[in-house]
Amino acid sequence: MDAIQKELLEQVAGLHEIPTGAYNIRANGTGAGRNCTEHIEIITKEDKNGIDIIIKPETKKESLHIPVIISEAGLEEAVYNDFYVGKGADVTIIAGCGIHNGGNKDSKHDGIHQFFLEEGARVRYVEKHYGRGDGKGKRIMNPQTIVHLGKDAYLEMESVQIKGVDSTNRITKADLAEGATFVVTERLMTHGTQNADSVFEVELNGEGSGAHIVSRAVASDESTQLFVSKMSGNAACNGHTECDAIIMDKAAIRAVPEISANSTDASLIHEAAIGKIAGEQIIKLMTLGLTEAEAEEQIINGFLK
Amino acid sequence: MLELRNVSCTVQDNDRDKEILKSINLTLPDNKFIVVTGPNGGGKSTLARVISGIQKTSGGQILMDGEDITNLSITDRAKKGISFAFQQPVRFKGIKVLDLIRLGAGENMSTAGACAYLSKVGLCARDYINRDVDGSLSGGELKRIEIAISLARSAPLSIFDEPEAGIDLWSFKNLIQVFEDMKKELQGSILIISHQERILNIADEIVVIAGGEVKAQGKKEDILPELLSAEDQASCRFYQ
Numbered sequence: 001m002d003a004i005q006k007e008l009l010e011q012v013a014g015l016h017e018i019p020t021g022a023y024n025i026r027a028n029g030t031g032a033g034r035n036c037t038e039h040i041e042i043i044t045k046e047d048k049n050g051i052d053i054i055i056k057p058e059t060k061k062e063s064l065h066i067p068v069i070i071s072e073a074g075l076e077e078a079v080y081n082d083f084y085v086g087k088g089a090d091v092t093i094i095a096g097c098g099i100h101n102g103g104n105k106d107s108k109h110d111g112i113h114q115f116f117l118e119e120g121a122r123v124r125y126v127e128k129h130y131g132r133g134d135g136k137g138k139r140i141m142n143p144q145t146i147v148h149l150g151k152d153a154y155l156e157m158e159s160v161q162i163k164g165v166d167s168t169n170r171i172t173k174a175d176l177a178e179g180a181t182f183v184v185t186e187r188l189m190t191h192g193t194q195n196a197d198s199v200f201e202v203e204l205n206g207e208g209s210g211a212h213i214v215s216r217a218v219a220s221d222e223s224t225q226l227f228v229s230k231m232s233g234n235a236a237c238n239g240h241t242e243c244d245a246i247i248m249d250k251a252a253i254r255a256v257p258e259i260s261a262n263s264t265d266a267s268l269i270h271e272a273a274i275g276k277i278a279g280e281q282i283i284k285l286m287t288l289g290l291t292e293a294e295a296e297e298q299i300i301n302g303f304l305k
Numbered sequence: 306m307l308e309l310r311n312v313s314c315t316v317q318d319n320d321r322d323k324e325i326l327k328s329i330n331l332t333l334p335d336n337k338f339i340v341v342t343g344p345n346g347g348g349k350s351t352l353a354r355v356i357s358g359i360q361k362t363s364g365g366q367i368l369m370d371g372e373d374i375t376n377l378s379i380t381d382r383a384k385k386g387i388s389f390a391f392q393q394p395v396r397f398k399g400i401k402v403l404d405l406i407r408l409g410a411g412e413n414m415s416t417a418g419a420c421a422y423l424s425k426v427g428l429c430a431r432d433y434i435n436r437d438v439d440g441s442l443s444g445g446e447l448k449r450i451e452i453a454i455s456l457a458r459s460a461p462l463s464i465f466d467e468p469e470a471g472i473d474l475w476s477f478k479n480l481i482q483v484f485e486d487m488k489k490e491l492q493g494s495i496l497i498i499s500h501q502e503r504i505l506n507i508a509d510e511i512v513v514i515a516g517g518e519v520k521a522q523g524k525k526e527d528i529l530p531e532l533l534s535a536e537d538q539a540s541c542r543f544y545q
Binding site: 216244278280281283284285286287288289290291292298299301302303304305 | 357359378379380383384387388389391394395397398399400404405408409411454458
């Protein structure tokens with residue numbers, strides 16, 4: 001692995017070296033390393049690009065890293081990864097994609113991740129997207145996350161895209177059975193002429209199920225963002241979706257929250273707010289000795305933390 | 306020492322010029338505890354904002370230790386040692402109490418060091434140090450955090466705009482104690498805008514501002530009795 005690939009790996013997965021536990025590293029469209037454990041099995045798909053990950057029931061406190069890095073300009077790929085998480089398992093999955101594009105052709109990674117959580121399974125899923133390189137070719141990522149939560153299952157998803165992705169079309173879908181919980185924290189920042197679309201569709205089917213989606217976004221320069229959150233409450237359930245965005249320069253942001261209650265016992269809330277940085281926040285930090293630019297940076301860093 | 310020479314401040318109000326400060330002349334000596342008081346709408350907060358650079362002057366000069374700082378930015382004045390605690394503290398999403406105290410101190414202060422300032426303002430440091438300075442904090446909690454940040458700054462000139470506003474009666478007692486302690490350990494000057502007799506009582510000097518003008522300035526012993534003896538504010542000669 002060369003220096004560029006190592007840097008990408010560090011950015012998307014926080015890895016300086018080969019991780020402990022299970023992992024599958026994909027670099028420039030091929031496998032660059034894999035480790036299975038006693039409880040986590042990784043199998044290459046035969047009909048298409050991608051892997052099946054089988055996590056045995058009652059697997060506790062194990063982690064799985066599945067980073068994807070692309071440093072070859074012009075590479076385009078679609079990868080299908082399916083995660084089967086057994087009853088009562090409790091694991092952390094760290095995914096992510098880093099693209100370095102130093103050429104003039106577009107590089108693209110479409111990652112389609114499906115999660116099947118059995119009864120009582122718990123997953124913390126961390127996904128980070130990062131792009132760099134000074135080529136004219138675009139860095140494009142279109143992640144899809146499809147989550148099926150069984151009875152009392154819990155999935156917490158943290159997705160971060162802060163830098164360097166020119167175009168992203170993100171789709172996240174979830175269906176929840178009785179007592180299941182789906183929690184999402186999304187952090188998104190666009191600059192230049194980048195575009196990011198993020199669409200959520202959540203079906204709260206089971207009694208006592210709950211979803212909590214919080215998206216924090218910053219759009220600067222001439223970038224554009226679209227946030228769509230559709231949530232249906234089909235039983236006695238709780239749903240909350242929130243989009244909070246800071247708009248700067250000549251950027252444009254649209255937020256389209258939609259909540260549908262199909263049961264009298266469904267309790268759903270949506271909140272959406274878009275605005276520039278409050279002037280008084282900048283003034284306060286300036287009275288502590290920060291310049292206007294430093295104050296702005298501090299506010300954005302905090303907001304996206 | 307801070308000196309204001311013929312400082313005026315005019316703002317636009319319904320398309321008309323409104324003079325908030327009218328040619329103010331004021332000298333704030335070093336190492337004094339100075340309380341600015343006066344009726345609402347008299348120009349006290351504007352005076353504080355003009356000194357800290359948040360509000361631009363429309364005339365006159367501000368000198369700090371002899372140096373003209375009239376045209377300096379908020380940032381440059383902060384770096385010169387002017388600290389300002391807001392009457393209505395600002396909320397931030399994702400910025401912690403610890404972050405603000407560290408920014409105020411201008412150094413990567415230890416958590417224990419930052420906690421000491423929270424304890425001084427009567428907050429249980431462990432419960433607050435890692436909280437976001439956002440809508441989850443009450444107005445009174447925010448005020449106390451704002452004061453803790455000013456303490457951490459230990460600036461040559463600390464300005465507090467109505468620190469008692471929004472603080473409940475129980476906390477107010479502690480607040481007075483905070484300011485009494487500050488006076489004892491005074492390193493630099495403190496300028497407090499306040500209506501509270503107990504804060505006025507701690508003052509070395511009192512400045513009375515009304516109608517955009519300095520109506521009186523002097524030692525507490527000379528000014529306070531007159532303020533208190535007036536049956537109501539309207540009959541006080543300083544407020545005329």
